[in-house]
Amino acid sequence: MTHDDRGLKGLNNPDYPIPEELQSTIAVTSLDRIYNWTRAKSMWPLLFGLACCAIEMIATAASRYDLSRFGMEVMRASPRQADLLIVSGTVTKKMIVPIVRIYNQMPEPKYVLAMGACASGGGPFKEGYNVVSGIDTFIPVDVYVPGCPPTPQALMHGFLTLQKKIESQSLRTVPWYRSGESEAIPVPILGPDIIDPRQADLIRRHAEQAAASRDTTTPAPTEA
């Protein structure tokens, strides 16, 4: 019996059920390996260049660095044709709205790479009135590439890190093959500030508490 046979039969053997706490770390099977290999070696990135980091991303895609070695050279301009969203640059509150919308439009399996300090955590503009402190507050990020800006080599290291992550995934545990429809991320609402609809209850509670404390501290009007 080969190692792979053991893996497949062992996983389906009712006499030896896998403990629940180990379900997420089940061995990657032969089928997983084929599936992961094809997916990891032919990623189609969607470019989302927003600021200075985008220049390094463009340089990475040029002939000097030869991205086709990693199967990632087919950059797409449509979310429908892409499975990797590269967010490179400063993410303003106005721009997070289309980013979430585009992320929702990408078919699964899909991944996100945050390139540079700005996309990862706000960078030099963190706490700026118009800047989002990292895209991971709105969409899930798979790989962060540090730097301001990261070099093409650093970005390629991010690609290889993502490939390694994909190669360790199992069809049994990845979210996109579970039953039921996957839920889209609620698109943020841009008003005087950016509002995450998932935080609506929390925002309402804070507003009610603030209103209640205002009522108790405001002195009652005196009669003339």
Ligand code: SF4
């Ligand atoms: S991380 Fe640095 S180089 Fe990249 S977009 Fe922000 S300020 Fe520009």
